[in-house]
Amino acid sequence: MAVEAPTKPTLADKIYDKMFHNYVWKSIFRTGYPNTPRNQMLVVATNVFLHLHPTRIHRTHVKITHTYCLGGLTFFMFLGLTVTGILLMFYYVPDVDRAYLDIQNIQTTVQFGQLMRNMHRWMAHAMVILVFLHMMRVFYTGAYKPPREFNWVVGVILLVLTFLLSFTGYLLPWDQLAFWAITVGTNIAGSAPVLGPKTRFWLLGGFEVGPDSLIRFYTLHVIGLPLLAAIFMAIHFWRIRRDGGLARPL
């Protein structure tokens, strides 16, 4: 029986191998195409859209002290901020002549306006704190380790988005505090090497905080960043289940 000589890998084979058989790719797409009955059954049983709750969970996950529901509370803050933010948008116009007066109007004459603004402010603070506590919990329980390393990366992106949401919201009241805070903040961004000045110009829409900055920050704050955050949150939540649920003690 003739033995076939091993064929030399072509360039296409090498590129394929480099692209798909490396650590990064495998951390994102852990399982291949389900081509056996066993794999296919697993896909159905672990599908997040078919089973919102996992079909089985570990005993340690029942206790609230395992996670303190910090990620869930962060998401709750995001939902609350969306609701109060939409209500505030009814009365706020991002125009330099109106912005500060609109805030005064919300505070003094709008029904429940003060409560809505305070809710938005405190929930924003709480979200940053909770996101940080959530990150610490994940770190201390080692939940960032494989196979969850890709979800940690998604989480870091969400952390940055949370900070950017806080930062862009800061300018909107258009008072002295907002003006100088954003002046300092964008100057810090501007001091970064190479891309700094460009980033600062792109953020402000000019060389200093002005009307163009206000509309930019407003647009990023109400649509750009929340949309991005929502997309990454969807990936983040779905990924928890894909990576085998919550981390548990070994």
Add this chain to the structure above:
Amino acid sequence: MEFSNLPHAFSDMLELVFVGITIFISLVIMVVFGQWWQK
């Protein structure tokens, strides 16, 4: 302390109290809804 000025004297504390209560109530509503949904 003037009586008519009382709410303003405690405005910071009142703000936190009202905000805290509202955040907590909305969380409770969501949790109760979730419980009912899962029944």
